Amino acid sequence: MHTLDVALGARSYPIYIGQGLLGQDLLRRHVRASQALIVTNETIAPLYLDKAKASLGDLAQVDTLVLPDGEQYKTLATLEKIFDALLANRHSRTTTLIALGGGVVGDMVGFAAASYQRGVDFLQVPTTLLAQVDSSVGGKTAVNHPRGKNMIGAFHQPRAVLIDTTVLDTLPPRELSAGLAEVIKYGLIRDADFYRWLEVNMAGLMQREPALLAEAILRSCRNKAEVVAEDETEQGNRALLNLGHTFGHAIETATGYRDWLHGEAVGAGTMMAAQLSADLGWISQADVARIGALTRAAGLPVAPPPGMTAEQFRSLMALDKKVMDGRLRLVLLKAIGEAVVTDQFDMQVLTRLLEKMCQ
Ligand code: NAD
Ligand code: MG
Numbered sequence: 001m002h003t004l005d006v007a008l009g010a011r012s013y014p015i016y017i018g019q020g021l022l023g024q025d026l027l028r029r030h031v032r033a034s035q036a037l038i039v040t041n042e043t044i045a046p047l048y049l050d051k052a053k054a055s056l057g058d059l060a061q062v063d064t065l066v067l068p069d070g071e072q073y074k075t076l077a078t079l080e081k082i083f084d085a086l087l088a089n090r091h092s093r094t095t096t097l098i099a100l101g102g103g104v105v106g107d108m109v110g111f112a113a114a115s116y117q118r119g120v121d122f123l124q125v126p127t128t129l130l131a132q133v134d135s136s137v138g139g140k141t142a143v144n145h146p147r148g149k150n151m152i153g154a155f156h157q158p159r160a161v162l163i164d165t166t167v168l169d170t171l172p173p174r175e176l177s178a179g180l181a182e183v184i185k186y187g188l189i190r191d192a193d194f195y196r197w198l199e200v201n202m203a204g205l206m207q208r209e210p211a212l213l214a215e216a217i218l219r220s221c222r223n224k225a226e227v228v229a230e231d232e233t234e235q236g237n238r239a240l241l242n243l244g245h246t247f248g249h250a251i252e253t254a255t256g257y258r259d260w261l262h263g264e265a266v267g268a269g270t271m272m273a274a275q276l277s278a279d280l281g282w283i284s285q286a287d288v289a290r291i292g293a294l295t296r297a298a299g300l301p302v303a304p305p306p307g308m309t310a311e312q313f314r315s316l317m318a319l320d321k322k323v324m325d326g327r328l329r330l331v332l333l334k335a336i337g338e339a340v341v342t343d344q345f346d347m348q349v350l351t352r353l354l355e356k357m358c359q
Contacts, residue, residue: 006138049066
């Protein structure tokens with residue numbers, strides 16, 4: 001087992017990474033008092049809920065709540081079900097919420113914990129690769145509003161993150177690839193060594209070799225933990241984690257959040273950010289080719305969806321929240337392993353890129 005610390009002073013917490021961790025007593029150690037509520041969804045419950053429950057051993061009160069599966073349920077209405085379960089079972093301010101699932105469950109349970117009785121403990125047990133390397137670490141919690149994704153939320157750090165790599169055995173292949181998009185991102189924005197390691201090991205990761213997955217998760221979480229420790233509430237460098245996300249967000253919106261997974265949109269979006277960086281003369285075309293090869297090897301798209309137009313990108317990106325004072329801020333690459341958040345680029349180059357990539 002590997003243990004990492006997210007260094008946030010009084011709010012610091014451990015991330016445990018290893019095979020079969022759900023079968024151990026790690027969760028129990030981080031439950032403060034005698035009550036816990038495990039929240040999961042109907043896909044994950046038959047696979048892992050019994051195991052999670054058993055690992056809490058002698059705890060006096062362990063309740064469970066199984067939610068419907070899907071991003072469309074990441075809403076205030078579903079949150080209400082969590083509060084209902086807590087109140088109906090008389091959970092006090094010392095209770096612990098446990099999020100067993102992907103980013104959807106994690107974000108919702110985190111926000112429930114941030115607001116139930118003005119804030120209670122919660123533990124993250126992420127079960128998708130994306131949640132293990134990204135959403136379970138860093139304390140961003142939220143639900144969606146009909147007018148925008150993640151628009152209602154809070155910063156609320158978990159007390160611990162427990163990453164059992166064996167749960168990835170049951171993850172659908174597209175979900176694995178979607179998680180790899182965020183893994184590649186860490187290499188690109190701040191860790192050239194890790195990027196080279198990924199180039200060597202991507203085939204093995206796609207084969208789900210346990211030791212390689214554990215290593216990729218560890219190195220991803222280490223990067224995320226460092227970024228979050230430096231900038232918990234995204235006043236500065238935490239925004240580097242949005243590489244590929246402004247283009248990706250436009251793709252997700254244009255396709256109505258139906259056809260492409262978030263990680264797939266980030267994969268294509270990262271290729272667009274890389275090509276723009278090359279067109280600006282910041283990285284070489286050979287770098288772009290390397291990024292394309294790794295993205296493809298991870299089973300991810302390298303171009304926007306057929307039929308999506310440059311005009312769609314322009315209008316959707318102008319609405320993106322990264323537009324400040326009328327300038328579009330993007331995360332771009334200075335090298336493989338070094339990114340910047342900047343509005344200092346020629347809009348003409350971006351316009352030409354959109355025309356070139358949408359055809
Ligand atoms: P998800 O939670 O919808 O999970 C994807 C699918 O995989 C679901 O159908 C789920 O039931 C299933 N699944 C989960 N674990 C499984 C397993 N072990 N075996 C079989 N099936 C399994 O999606 P996600 O990609 O994990 O998370 C996406 C969400 O995360 C979005 O809502 C996004 O906004 C959020 N997010 C948050 C942050 C953050 O910092 N808080 C960062 C990135 C993404
Ligand atoms: Mg993301």
